[in-house]
Amino acid sequence: MENTVTVTIDGITVKVKPTATILDAAKQAGVRIPVLCADDKLHPYGSCRICLVEIEKSPRKFTPSCTTPVADNMVVKTMTPDLFEARKRILELLLCHHPLDCPVCDKAGNCQLQDLVHEYGLGPSKFTEKKRVVPPNYKSAVIDREVARCVLCGKCVRVCREQNAVGELAFTRRGKESKVSTDFDQQLDCEFCGECVEICPVGALTTKQFKYRGRTWNMERTQSVCNYCGCGCRMVYETRQGRIVRVRSAARNYLCGKGRFGWDAVHHADRLTTPLVRVSGELVPATWDEALAMVVTNLNVIKNKRGADSIGGLGSVRTTNEESYLFQKFMRSAIGTNNVDMLARLKVPKGLNTTFFSGELSNISGHDVVLVLDGDVAELNPLTGIEIVRAVNRNYKKLILVNSGYNKLNRIASCVLEYVSPDAALADLLPALKSGQGTGAVADAAAILKEATSVAVIIPARLPDGTYYQVRELLSLLKGATTYPVVKRSNFLGALDMGVLPGYYPGYQKVSPDVVSRFASAWNCMLPEIPGKNALEMLDAIKQGSIAALYIMGDDPAGSDAGLKPVLEKLEFLVVQDIFLTETAKMADVVLPAVSSAEKAGTLTSLERRLQGISPAEEPLGDAQPDWNILQTVAKKMGSAMHYASPSDIMKEIRALVPLYADLAVGSVWPAEKSPLHGSETNLSLLSDSVEKNDVITSERLLFSSGTTTTRSKELTTVCTFKVEA
Amino acid sequence: MSNKLKKAIKTIFLVEIVQGLALTLKTMFTPSVTRQYPTVKRKAFAGSRGLHYMDRDDSGLKERCIGCGLCEAVCPSKAITVVTIPGPEREKLVASYELDLLRCVFCGFCVDACPVNAIKMTPDFELACYQRRDVFYTKERLMDVGDRYLHRKTGGSK
Numbered sequence A: 001m002e003n004t005v006t007v008t009i010d011g012i013t014v015k016v017k018p019t020a021t022i023l024d025a026a027k028q029a030g031v032r033i034p035v036l037c038a039d040d041k042l043h044p045y046g047s048c049r050i051c052l053v054e055i056e057k058s059p060r061k062f063t064p065s066c067t068t069p070v071a072d073n074m075v076v077k078t079m080t081p082d083l084f085e086a087r088k089r090i091l092e093l094l095l096c097h098h099p100l101d102c103p104v105c106d107k108a109g110n111c112q113l114q115d116l117v118h119e120y121g122l123g124p125s126k127f128t129e130k131k132r133v134v135p136p137n138y139k140s141a142v143i144d145r146e147v148a149r150c151v152l153c154g155k156c157v158r159v160c161r162e163q164n165a166v167g168e169l170a171f172t173r174r175g176k177e178s179k180v181s182t183d184f185d186q187q188l189d190c191e192f193c194g195e196c197v198e199i200c201p202v203g204a205l206t207t208k209q210f211k212y213r214g215r216t217w218n219m220e221r222t223q224s225v226c227n228y229c230g231c232g233c234r235m236v237y238e239t240r241q242g243r244i245v246r247v248r249s250a251a252r253n254y255l256c257g258k259g260r261f262g263w264d265a266v267h268h269a270d271r272l273t274t275p276l277v278r279v280s281g282e283l284v285p286a287t288w289d290e291a292l293a294m295v296v297t298n299l300n301v302i303k304n305k306r307g308a309d310s311i312g313g314l315g316s317v318r319t320t321n322e323e324s325y326l327f328q329k330f331m332r333s334a335i336g337t338n339n340v341d342m343l344a345r346l347k348v349p350k351g352l353n354t355t356f357f358s359g360e361l362s363n364i365s366g367h368d369v370v371l372v373l374d375g376d377v378a379e380l381n382p383l384t385g386i387e388i389v390r391a392v393n394r395n396y397k398k399l400i401l402v403n404s405g406y407n408k409l410n411r412i413a414s415c416v417l418e419y420v421s422p423d424a425a426l427a428d429l430l431p432a433l434k435s436g437q438g439t440g441a442v443a444d445a446a447a448i449l450k451e452a453t454s455v456a457v458i459i460p461a462r463l464p465d466g467t468y469y470q471v472r473e474l475l476s477l478l479k480g481a482t483t484y485p486v487v488k489r490s491n492f493l494g495a496l497d498m499g500v501l502p503g504y505y506p507g508y509q510k511v512s513p514d515v516v517s518r519f520a521s522a523w524n525c526m527l528p529e530i531p532g533k534n535a536l537e538m539l540d541a542i543k544q545g546s547i548a549a550l551y552i553m554g555d556d557p558a559g560s561d562a563g564l565k566p567v568l569e570k571l572e573f574l575v576v577q578d579i580f581l582t583e584t585a586k587m588a589d590v591v592l593p594a595v596s597s598a599e600k601a602g603t604l605t606s607l608e609r610r611l612q613g614i615s616p617a618e619e620p621l622g623d624a625q626p627d628w629n630i631l632q633t634v635a636k637k638m639g640s641a642m643h644y645a646s647p648s649d650i651m652k653e654i655r656a657l658v659p660l661y662a663d664l665a666v667g668s669v670w671p672a673e674k675s676p677l678h679g680s681e682t683n684l685s686l687l688s689d690s691v692e693k694n695d696v697i698t699s700e701r702l703l704f705s706s707g708t709t710t711t712r713s714k715e716l717t718t719v720c721t722f723k724v725e726a
Numbered sequence B: 001m002s003n004k005l006k007k008a009i010k011t012i013f014l015v016e017i018v019q020g021l022a023l024t025l026k027t028m029f030t031p032s033v034t035r036q037y038p039t040v041k042r043k044a045f046a047g048s049r050g051l052h053y054m055d056r057d058d059s060g061l062k063e064r065c066i067g068c069g070l071c072e073a074v075c076p077s078k079a080i081t082v083v084t085i086p087g088p089e090r091e092k093l094v095a096s097y098e099l100d101l102l103r104c105v106f107c108g109f110c111v112d113a114c115p116v117n118a119i120k121m122t123p124d125f126e127l128a129c130y131q132r133r134d135v136f137y138t139k140e141r142l143m144d145v146g147d148r149y150l151h152r153k154t155g156g157s158k
């Protein structure tokens, strides 16, 4: 084994890569070395000197372990009386200027400096000088800087540049005047992901949202998953007395601004707390019994009078897999129609889950080259953006970017193709790849791509027919290409998997006599044999009057396209299940209050096809109920037998009926080859010129906006107002 | 002398009764040890732990508590709840400080934990009350206790 070196750490011998640092080797040996400025997310830096170790036969007495590479037969001691004293002195020096305001510091209890000072048992200091007085900086939105507490470890500066490619923070001034600040001490104008707050070892960076809201040791923690975009970042709700006070990323994970700060929409005053029914033109509060009775009677009347196919259902990309499954089951078994679809299909790339299956995001760094066909990827799917930056900044891979504007990816790209759209870029790039034509950036890009043995291709969120074929041709020309489609909505894939599709039962099982009879016997009911109408056809049918009633779960068509308002007005009966009184809910005959993803359990499927569990951090607000329970109650009242005590009961049924999910463990990805649609020409996206699926945008940046929920986040809207003022 | 003879003498001359009555006589002229509680109260020993009070800060206008929550953390019976919010100058304000005396075991850990000596104890152990809500001490009531105990004029809402 020439590719490893042998190192002995505190008597434990380990074999490590020659590029490893002593700190890495110690981790492998299970020996703890205290650190302040080192972090797995970052390159070694060596600013704090807490990680000193002694190396035998070294001319230096102490060596920082986080920046020193290992050498063969190195013998390292990580704790000796001398080292203890040295570290103690270092801490004493750090405390010269660090204010001792732990009692009012929000980091206390979770502060690496506090822990180390405690561990090394520092008493009164020898240094009696006055502490430096540096005023805090509260000018920015979302993030406060308590400058005096900073220990100048540089982690925030580095995470912002190395991991995010934003580089908003930097050291300014020199010597004892050094501080972390922005250009000309302006307010922050960044992505507001809060990664710097998370990584700061002390309380120098804090958030306005959590300021003085509680102490770390009082928090109860609930592991969950972000429900804003398709990345499905793992996160932790921190609650105090049953109310969320903070959201943090799960260990070593990333969260963007929406995930970290956007949860406050859960506490928004507009949340629906009781069912509403329309009485002489006005929506008035009602009891569940009244509202459900109204839903059931009207749906039954319409069904009996005009047939089950005159009722349609629009599902949601925000609800859990269990709820999506129950929604299509409800429409198919209780109502008896295959008219079940999602308008969100307007906003996904053509070929998703048929030609383009996403690889695992953490593998993006494994490719030689990343080819980004959608310049907005870092705003639409922030985690994908971070992985692209990691590939370049940590793993030194090449990035080819198609972008007409300028954003953070431009800063790290090896080659930028300035085209307004991917099809224009591909029109030049394909010939360059095939026959070597082309000049300038295109030729460079083609050369890079030709050399690469594996390429990560980021597929744009919108892919018209022409571009779709170009991308397919591109994939056939590249060696080892893996696709990473951009999927804006959180549980879009889950909803597809669960068969919220007019032509497919859960697990992409095409509506056919076999499948229908299998589901009919499992569900113990009669099922419609012909595929239903898709979302666009349903809208047309409403215009023509052949669909008279619509059941919408967690979507806001009228809010995303004002042109749909007159269409929905044609309906005889509209039921909306949502957490806010959206534009669509305002038009409904019955509005049923649902709970947010912070208040319910279930599973979501991320864009990587990874099944992940969410858990409730709070009790449901008011009378609101989880969507699955509402659906099951309505179904029961309409005569269907549904008896689920919890989402896990529904999951059991899903596992029995959907081969893709049969033995899919929570946390793992279902293999693309198992999909019945793998490699087929089926199109799961709906493109339309007549209907827009716009986002209800609050800020001028897509990054902070994803619709109805983000509009109600105070923190995310402050980002936008701050920026407007600036 | 045989034991029998000794016993006979004791019996005849009522020795034990005389001894007993002598003690009674003596005690009749010593001061009584029984205190007539509650009319007579004994002075508390130094360091005795009774009802808490909240000290005022140097201005005398508000509590000394800085809202660090250490008393809440150390309290073995979870009797204390501290809620803080940011103030207008972005300083830490104690929005509420609640002490549930029904839970308190008067261990005094909260007093020891407080880094600014805000929560302290009086020797007052007479805490019976007629209403259950009277055993919940808010920040204001705790400051009133302190004012009364220290015979201070500041504050005092009732």
Ligand code: SF4
Pocket (backbone or CB within 6 Å): A149, A150, A151, A152, A153, A154, A155, A156, A157, A180, A196, A199, A200, A201, A202, A204, A205
């Ligand atoms: S603000 Fe925090 S993370 Fe940034 S340099 Fe200072 S101590 Fe380090």
Ligand code: SF4
Pocket (backbone or CB within 6 Å): A226, A227, A228, A229, A230, A231, A232, A233, A254, A255, A256, A257, A258, A259, A260, A381, A382, A383, A384
């Ligand atoms: S990247 Fe997507 S899933 Fe992750 S925190 Fe942001 S919005 Fe949530």
Ligand code: SF4
Pocket (backbone or CB within 6 Å): B071, B074, B075, B076, B077, B078, B079, B080, B099, B103, B104, B105, B106, B107, B108, B109, B110, B111
């Ligand atoms: S005296 Fe002990 S039990 Fe009572 S409030 Fe203080 S810490 Fe809690």
Ligand code: FES
Pocket (backbone or CB within 6 Å): A034, A035, A036, A037, A038, A045, A046, A047, A048, A049, A050, A051, A052, A064, A065, A066, A067
């Ligand atoms: S952790 Fe090694 S110098 Fe800071």
